[in-house]
Amino acid sequence: MCGISAILDARPGGDLVERLRRMHAPIRHRGPDGEGFLLLSADGRVDRSREAGALRPEGRPIAGLAFRRLKILDLSEAAAQPLASPDGSTWIVFNGEIYNFRTLKEELGRLGHTFASTGDTEVLVAAYEQWGPGCFERLEGMWAAVILDLGRRVLVASRDRFGIKPLFWSVQGSSLLLASEIRQILAAGAPARPNPGRIEPYLRGRRAPVLDDTFFEGIQSVEPACWFEVPLDATAPAPAVTPRRYWDLGECGPGIRRGTYAEAVEEFRSVLSAAVASHHVADVRVGSLLSGGLDSAVLTSLLTDIVRADGAEPPSFSFGYREAAPRFCELPFVDAMVREKRLVNFETTLDSRWAADHAADVVRAIEEPPMGMPALAQYRIFELCRDHACTVVLDGEGSDEILGGYPYHQRLLLLDRLRRRRLGDFGEELSAIARRESRGRAAVLSEYFFAPLARRVSHRNGWLRPPSGQPAPTRLRSSPDASSVNRRLFFDLTFGNAKLVLTYTDKTAMAHSVEARVPYFDRRLVELAFSLPDEYKVGGGERKRILRDVARRTVPSAITERADRMGFGMPDASLLRGDMWPAVRETISDGADFDAWVDPARMRDFVDGFGRGTHEDSRAIWRLYALSLWRREFHV
Numbered sequence: 001m002c003g004i005s006a007i008l009d010a011r012p013g014g015d016l017v018e019r020l021r022r023m024h025a026p027i028r029h030r031g032p033d034g035e036g037f038l039l040l041s042a043d044g045r046v047d048r049s050r051e052a053g054a055l056r057p058e059g060r061p062i063a064g065l066a067f068r069r070l071k072i073l074d075l076s077e078a079a080a081q082p083l084a085s086p087d088g089s090t091w092i093v094f095n096g097e098i099y100n101f102r103t104l105k106e107e108l109g110r111l112g113h114t115f116a117s118t119g120d121t122e123v124l125v126a127a128y129e130q131w132g133p134g135c136f137e138r139l140e141g142m143w144a145a146v147i148l149d150l151g152r153r154v155l156v157a158s159r160d161r162f163g164i165k166p167l168f169w170s171v172q173g174s175s176l177l178l179a180s181e182i183r184q185i186l187a188a189g190a191p192a193r194p195n196p197g198r199i200e201p202y203l204r205g206r207r208a209p210v211l212d213d214t215f216f217e218g219i220q221s222v223e224p225a226c227w228f229e230v231p232l233d234a235t236a237p238a239p240a241v242t243p244r245r246y247w248d249l250g251e252c253g254p255g256i257r258r259g260t261y262a263e264a265v266e267e268f269r270s271v272l273s274a275a276v277a278s279h280h281v282a283d284v285r286v287g288s289l290l291s292g293g294l295d296s297a298v299l300t301s302l303l304t305d306i307v308r309a310d311g312a313e314p315p316s317f318s319f320g321y322r323e324a325a326p327r328f329c330e331l332p333f334v335d336a337m338v339r340e341k342r343l344v345n346f347e348t349t350l351d352s353r354w355a356a357d358h359a360a361d362v363v364r365a366i367e368e369p370p371m372g373m374p375a376l377a378q379y380r381i382f383e384l385c386r387d388h389a390c391t392v393v394l395d396g397e398g399s400d401e402i403l404g405g406y407p408y409h410q411r412l413l414l415l416d417r418l419r420r421r422r423l424g425d426f427g428e429e430l431s432a433i434a435r436r437e438s439r440g441r442a443a444v445l446s447e448y449f450f451a452p453l454a455r456r457v458s459h460r461n462g463w464l465r466p467p468s469g470q471p472a473p474t475r476l477r478s479s480p481d482a483s484s485v486n487r488r489l490f491f492d493l494t495f496g497n498a499k500l501v502l503t504y505t506d507k508t509a510m511a512h513s514v515e516a517r518v519p520y521f522d523r524r525l526v527e528l529a530f531s532l533p534d535e536y537k538v539g540g541g542e543r544k545r546i547l548r549d550v551a552r553r554t555v556p557s558a559i560t561e562r563a564d565r566m567g568f569g570m571p572d573a574s575l576l577r578g579d580m581w582p583a584v585r586e587t588i589s590d591g592a593d594f595d596a597w598v599d600p601a602r603m604r605d606f607v608d609g610f611g612r613g614t615h616e617d618s619r620a621i622w623r624l625y626a627l628s629l630w631r632r633e634f635h636v
Contacts, residue, residue, distance in 0.1 A: 001515050002081070003030030003068035004093040004167075006146045006178040007188070008155050008230060008239055012042040012060035016175075021052050023177070023184040024066040030095075030180060030510050031068025038065040038082040038091055040148060040232070046091070048082065062232060063148060063155065067093045070513055072282050072392060074119030085125050086114065089151045092128070094121050095180055096143035096165040097517070099278035104138065133158070133227050137246045140278070140523055144222070146178055154229040161247050162398075162493070162521045163224035164502055169241060170219045176230060176239035178222075181507070182367045183634075185219055192636045193217040196596070198368075203464060203597055203623060207371055209476060209495035215368040215630065247523075249490060249530060250479050257531040261546075264536055268528060269550045275522035276302040279394060287315040288394040289381060290337060290345060291568065292330030294544060294551055294559060295396030295405075297337050299519060301554040303394055304341055315390055318347040319381045321571070328569040336558040348384040350376060352578025359580070359625070364633045365511035366504055369626035372619060373570050379508040386512040397505055398520030401498040402489060402529040403547055404538035409485055411448040413538045416484045432541030438563055461620070463602040485534035493526070572618035576625075577611065584625045585611060593628040 005023035009016050017039065024035070039047040041059025049055050052066075067081040082091050098104070101120035104127055109115070113126040120141075127135035128147055133156060142164035147156040157178055159167050170177050170185045177185045186192055195217045202215075212221045222228075226243035257264065280286050280303055288300040300316050307314040316338075320331035331347065338345045350358075355376055362379045363369060385393050400406055404413075410433060417426035434441045479490035492498055502518070509516035519525070529537065529546075536546050551560045576584055587593075589607055591600035603624070610621050630636065 001031075001070045001072045001097060002093075002095040003027040003180040003184075003510075004095050004144065004146060004178070005064075005066040005180075005184050006093065006155070006157075006176075007064045008176040008178075008232070009062055010174040010238060012062045016061045016064055017055050017057060019175075019188040020064040020066050021055070022187040023179055024052060024068070026183050026187055027068055027181055029513055031070045032513055033071040034069035034080060036067045036069070036081050038148075040064070040150070044150070046088065046150075050080075065091065065093045065146065065148065070391070070515065072097070072284055072515060074117045075283055076117070078117035079119040079121055081121060083121050083125060085129055089149070090125055090129055091148040091150070092121065092125050092145060094124055094143060094145040095167075096141060096145075096160065097279075097515075098124055098139050098141040098143065099281065099522075100138075100140040128156075133229070133244075133246070136227050142517070142521075144180065148232070149229075150232075153232045155232060156227060156229045157222060158227035158246075159222045159224055161225040161249075161523055162502065162526075163221065163499060164506065164518060164521055166503070166506055167222040168214065168219055169222055171238045171241070172218075174238050176241070182214060182216055182219055186216070186634065190216075190219060192634050194631070194636050199627065200467060200597055202369060202371070202627065203594070203620075204461060205371075205619060205623065207497060207500060208491070209474070210499040211474065211495065216634075216636070248477075249493065249526065250477060252527045252530055257528075257533070261536055264532055265546055265549045268525075268546050269553070271522070271525050271528050272298070272519070272547075272550065273302055275519040275525050276394065277306055279517045279519045279522070280306055282392045284391040285315070285389060286392045286394070287317060287385065287388075287390040289396065290316040290318045290334055290343070291396065292318070292320070292333030292337070292559065293396070293568075294548060294555070294562075295399040295520065297333075297555045297559050298547065298551045299394050299396050300337065300343070301341060301551075304343065305554075313344055315388060316343050316345045317381055317384050317388070317390070317393065318345055319349065319377050319384075320347065321349055328571055330568075333556075333559050333562065336556045340556045346384055346388055348380055350380050352575045352580050354380070355575050356578075356580040356583055359583075360629050360633055361511075362508070363626055363629040366507045367630075367634070368503075369623065369630040370504060371500060371623070373572050373575065373622050374568050375504050375508065377568070377570060378504060379511065382509045382512045382514050382516070385509075385514045390514070392515045392517060393509070395505055395509075395516045395518050396520065397501045397518050398498060399544060399547060401492040401496065401501075402520060402526050403544040404485055404489060404534070405544045407448065407543075409488065409538045410543060412484045412488055413534060414448065416534070419484075429539065429541070432539075434541075436541035436563065463598055463606040465597060465599055479530075481530075483534040485538055486530065489530065489537075572622060573616055576618055576621055577613075581611065584621065587628045587632075588621075588624045593631045594624070 037049045039057045039061045040063040042062050043059045045059045065082045084091050098120040101123040105123045108126045136158050142160045144165040144167035145158050198215045223243045225247040228243050230239040288303050290296050290300045318334045321329045433444050479487045505516050591603050
């Protein structure tokens, strides 16, 4: 809902105020409804201002906070930030939403805390004062928070369990910089250097593991589910960041849920409904994205029932291609949902001209080269939300990563059955998939086992230079679950696709001053999903099996019984070869933006071959183009 900037400098004075102004300036899109500033001087003086131009520190500042506000809860000035505790000993800048703030507020009220606002920020301050950093494990929601604790003389920073809200950090000289977006850290003086550890895998099309580094060398994300503190009176040359974990999915009892499948379906429905109810709380208009797939249809249905009970009508927003690319179009399924639920739905699309005009905008918003062109559609649909004055939308991201929504999850289930010599179960599952997809068992075997190998063998990346060296191995946390499916889901959520989709969702939404909320990343729902046996999620020929059975109560059968399960697709090749092609070819043809990673002559042949239609590796062409745009937009 907002944008935050923070500086802590071990050497008081200097140009801290000017750097804070520069950090604050480029993120008005994250909070067009207000701003605020705070400076802490070495002598303990606190100077607060509502405008950047009014910052006039009288002492030597050691810390500074700046804030951009997007009004969502408590639209009054009582909720403006930076916000202080009643005695002024604790100050906070906070981006996100705490969905259980009302429950916490009641508990804190009984403990003697008083409140002047009706929002969640003041509750978070009181929770910190009551429980210290232990408050973070009590929070349900999405957040990035920076707290100045003047009593303990520390700066405390924290991020939500899944990394829904961004928080970047970098140590530059004697300063610790914290920000909602990377561009703020660059504006404060950090050099824009490429991180080879991210670029080389990106060019090869490898999505994971996604760690907490970024495409910019020396700039990192605060780890999800972590907090850290740094002394305000540091004597070291520069602040040191040591994250501490307050929650770990691997410790949440994987695969041990007892009871029948029917009982699990009912519990999942109840917890998901509660998540949607908590995520819809706002003092502004709330809508939902509706793709035509299972995930968004369930959320839209649940949200519609909740909002209509209050006498209102929530809007929904869709993207697709009706005539231009019907093979990739899910709008007929959206139409079925709109008819059955009588929705107020708005839709949009994009063509090659729009993509040519806005590709750089999308890369600039995400601050890294997107893996695929669907990021363009994501940017476009949030633009549609803004055009219809919808500030908060529910987004269906996350279901695939907690419930097994990808074909490789089914492949892992089959492999698990083979590895455990459960040949009867293997045969039954293979037959169930074949029936579900209306094809033979041999075709399923070919797609799940032989086709991936063939794609790897035939992958056209001869234009890439051999890896410059093997990176040092990184020890990744893993799940103790015995199931291959559950272990992979743990990886997907912790180091895999979930981290990418959350990054893209937050940044493409906030580029339009829209807050995207993701109920499938509700902590209670995720813990429930990971406590279930793998066959409750992937089994009987189904992916996301338990969600599909929840959906059958409230979503049209045209969606729940879809056989194609296409996922979100785009006509990449035709978009790139259309109005985009002159800019694409000119931008990437000389290889100057890729220097150490490509063979220029082979890359030119590869690019020209795509233009002539001799190969269809549009994803690699897009990655080259997006990386080049990223380097140019950020002067890397």
